[in-house]
Amino acid sequence: MSNKLDNINTLDDFKKLNINELPDLATDIREFLISNVSKTGGHLAPNLGVVELTMALHYVFDSPKDKIIFDVGHQCYVHKILTGRKNKFSTLRKMNGISGFPKTRESIHDIFNTGHSSTSISSALGIATANKLAGKNDYTIAVIGDGALTGGLAFEGLNNAKIDDTNLIVVLNDNQMSISPSVGNLSSYLNQLRSSSLYTSSKQGVKKFLGYIPFLGKFLTTIIENSKDTLRHLILPNSRMFEQFGFTYLGPINGHDINDLIKILNRAKKVKKPVLLHVVTMKGKGYEYAEKNPDTFHGVGSFDIESGKISESSPSYSKRFGKELVKLAKENKKVVAITAAMPKRYWSFGI
C-alpha cells in the first residue's frame, strides 16, 4: 500500500495534494507519529488529536507569511512533519535533535518559542496588531487547548483583542482534557457550547423541511442562513461570551473532518474582526491506548505499540515532586497544593 507521507517533504508538496487525498495522509501521519514516538517518547496524545486540524491550517493558510502559533507547543509535531522536518523525527527531544516544542531557530515556520502555557493569544494579537499597523493583510492564528485557555495570560489576550480589521483567528482545540480532565467554570461553559450540536442538527432539520416547500422554501432557507447568528443566540444564548470579548464565534465543529475544517477556516478568513473557532477533537485519536488513557499518553516515554506498555524509566521531576509533596501533606494537615491542570501527574503517588 502506498504511503502518501513518503512523498511529502516540504510544505509545498503538501499543498499540492488534492483535498480528497488528505484523509489518507492523516492516517499515514498518525502511523508515523505512533511509530516514532513509541521509540523516542514524546507528546503523543495531544498530537494525535490535532492531525486534521494542523493539516487544514496549513492547507488554508500560507505559512510563514501567515503565522500559526501553537499554545504550550507540545502539539506541534504534525506542524513539524509538514514543514520539512519529517526526516528528523528519530532525533526528537535528543541532544542536537529537533525539539518537542516550536523553536524559532529550527524553522521559519516556528513563530514563537513556547513551553509555558497560555501565551498564544497575546503573542498572536501582538503580531496581528503589528501587521495591521504595517498595512499587511496576513493572518495570525493562535491554536490553544481548552486546558491552556484556563491560564490567566490567555485572558489578557482575549481582553485586548477587540480590534476590528484584525486578521486574528483563535482556534480553540477543545478535547475536554488538559493533561488531566479539564475542570472549572470554563470547562462547564465549553460543555454547554459543545452540546450545541443540537443547534446544528435543528438548523439542518429546519432547512431540509423547508427545502420541500416549492419557491417559498428556498426563500425561507436563505433567511435562516443569513440569520444564523440570531438563531444561534436564541438556541444557544451562552455562545455570546466570546462575542462579548469582540470575537466572531464559529463552531463547534468536528475537528477530525478535514473537509469541514477547511471550509470553516476559509469562512473565518473572510471575517474582518477576530474570530474564535471552536474545534472539538479527541485527544489520542487513532491509537486505542491513547484514546482510553489520554492522560498517560499525554507525554510518554518509549512504549510497545501492540500492548501499549510503557517502558520503565527513572522517575521524572513531576513524580519526585508529587511523592515528596504527598509525604509532607501526610505529616502536616495544613499543606494545601494547587496544580496547573495536571493533578494525576502529581497526586497519584501514594494517595
Ligand SMILES: Cc1ncc(C[n+]2csc(CCOP(=O)(O)OP(=O)(O)O)c2C)c(N)n1
Ligand atoms: C504555565 C504553565 N503551567 C502548566 C503547564 C503544564 N501544561 C502542559 S500542557 C498543559 C495543558 C494541556 O491542555 P490543553 O491546552 O487543553 O492541550 P491538550 O494537551 O489537551 O491538547 C499544561 C497545563 C505549562 N506548560 N505551563
